[in-house]
Amino acid sequence: MKLLVVGASYRTAPVATLERLAVPPADLTRTLDRLVAQPYVSEAVLVSTCNRVEVYAAVSGFHGGLGDICAVLAEQADCQPAALANHLYVHFDSAAVDHVFRVAAGLDSMVIGEAQILGQLRDSYHRAGEADTAGRLLHELMQQALRVGKRAHSETGIDRAGQSVVTAALGLAAGHLDDDLAGRPALVVGAGAMGSLGVATLSRLGAGPLSVTNRSTERAVRLAESYGAVARPMAELVDTLSTVDIVVAATASAEPVLTRTVVAEAVAARDPGRGPLVLLDLAVPRDIGPGVAELAGVEVIDIDRMAELLADGPAAVDAAAVERIVASEVESFLTWLRGADVAPTVAALRGRADDVVGAELRRLAQRRPDLTDDQRAEIARTVHRVVQRLLHQPTVRVRQLAAEPGGDQYAALLRELFDLQVPQTSPVDNVPDITPISRGEG
Numbered sequence: 001m002k003l004l005v006v007g008a009s010y011r012t013a014p015v016a017t018l019e020r021l022a023v024p025p026a027d028l029t030r031t032l033d034r035l036v037a038q039p040y041v042s043e044a045v046l047v048s049t050c051n052r053v054e055v056y057a058a059v060s061g062f063h064g065g066l067g068d069i070c071a072v073l074a075e076q077a078d079c080q081p082a083a084l085a086n087h088l089y090v091h092f093d094s095a096a097v098d099h100v101f102r103v104a105a106g107l108d109s110m111v112i113g114e115a116q117i118l119g120q121l122r123d124s125y126h127r128a129g130e131a132d133t134a135g136r137l138l139h140e141l142m143q144q145a146l147r148v149g150k151r152a153h154s155e156t157g158i159d160r161a162g163q164s165v166v167t168a169a170l171g172l173a174a175g176h177l178d179d180d181l182a183g184r185p186a187l188v189v190g191a192g193a194m195g196s197l198g199v200a201t202l203s204r205l206g207a208g209p210l211s212v213t214n215r216s217t218e219r220a221v222r223l224a225e226s227y228g229a230v231a232r233p234m235a236e237l238v239d240t241l242s243t244v245d246i247v248v249a250a251t252a253s254a255e256p257v258l259t260r261t262v263v264a265e266a267v268a269a270r271d272p273g274r275g276p277l278v279l280l281d282l283a284v285p286r287d288i289g290p291g292v293a294e295l296a297g298v299e300v301i302d303i304d305r306m307a308e309l310l311a312d313g314p315a316a317v318d319a320a321a322v323e324r325i326v327a328s329e330v331e332s333f334l335t336w337l338r339g340a341d342v343a344p345t346v347a348a349l350r351g352r353a354d355d356v357v358g359a360e361l362r363r364l365a366q367r368r369p370d371l372t373d374d375q376r377a378e379i380a381r382t383v384h385r386v387v388q389r390l391l392h393q394p395t396v397r398v399r400q401l402a403a404e405p406g407g408d409q410y411a412a413l414l415r416e417l418f419d420l421q422v423p424q425t426s427p428v429d430n431v432p433d434i435t436p437i438s439r440g441e442g
Helices: 015-021 025-036 062-077 081-087 094-105 116-130 136-155 165-174 193-204 217-226 234-241 260-269 303-310 319-367 373-402 408-418
Strands: 002-009 041-048 052-059 089-092 186-189 210-213 246-249 277-281 298-301
Touching: 002 015, 002 062, 002 094, 015 052, 015 062, 015 081, 015 303, 025 041, 025 062, 025 116, 041 062, 041 116, 041 136, 052 062, 052 094, 052 136, 062 081, 089 094, 094 116, 094 136, 094 319, 116 136, 136 319, 165 193, 165 246, 165 277, 165 298, 165 303, 186 193, 186 234, 193 210, 193 217, 193 246, 210 217, 210 234, 234 260, 260 277, 298 303, 319 373, 319 408, 373 408
Parallel strands: 186 210, 186 246, 246 277, 277 298
Antiparallel strands: 002 052, 002 089, 041 052
């Protein structure tokens, strides 16, 4: 099995494409099941956030696995695979490991170093575990990725620059509100993870009074109570919008919640001279409908605009140190992976030896029926000890050699010498670097 990453992110695709690719939580298990039902895909983890949709997979062949994953993504986006080609990136084997570790460390995030991606990766991994689509390879990859992310944040200064996407978005919003959110009435639409982060960040920045609205009133009430905010019914959205200066929209709705009609009515009801109504759209699919940004007195900041405005922002304070951590951890994982790849060959060799010993002992029993049971048992133990000692050093050494770059050739040589029948992956899997459809920066 080989590792393959196929995905699209804010670096390679517009929000409209990410919206089509996004997998709602309710559909995640079904999509994972579709992935592992494909001929070349045996394991899968699916990450779907506001900034990226990525599939981490264990595949038996590069081209077959790529085709299978692209077919599922195209079905999700309701388009032909060719329509996605220019927006997808592909990472294979060592490049796949490097990408996943960089994502976990926050090096591939819109805001370098943001830690929220760790929680998103952990949730995606848990969902794959619940769906039984993560096997030995992806279990190891995801556990190590989460450890690498934690290490990067604990050992470097990347956290100093690693603000959350919400914090970055609110920083941009402050530019429209005299660079100060303190005392500004605010509304958070949505009570999920991103909505909770929005309320927490607004509270920390001194915005207020704070309001929360959500389709589930119970969840809105719980979130509001945690931060001294007020839960507002979704049915009163227009009235609530007319009383605030800033809105963080982060629902899981498949359709826009803040439509042009809703926002226009709210703006018309606002006090004259109050200043702009700043809307932050952190949802994929988008919560703010078409045409809202064209309304007078409204400023819209969505994922596309954030990517543009943050593109030239300050890099992480200690990103170089994180890069070194990632490089070291990638090599460690690849060493483990190469060792794991040779294990079936070693097992096959020992199995062949056991078969040969068993056949010879049976032949001996036929030729020497006069041997007692104790004598046969002693002969069997002796022969097994001799064979195991003969195999010990070669198998230990081949494991050591397999852990080095290019080590797969030693396992192949062992299979050739002893004519071992070990299930093999497609020959194309041995290609070290495959040109992707379109590479992102990570």
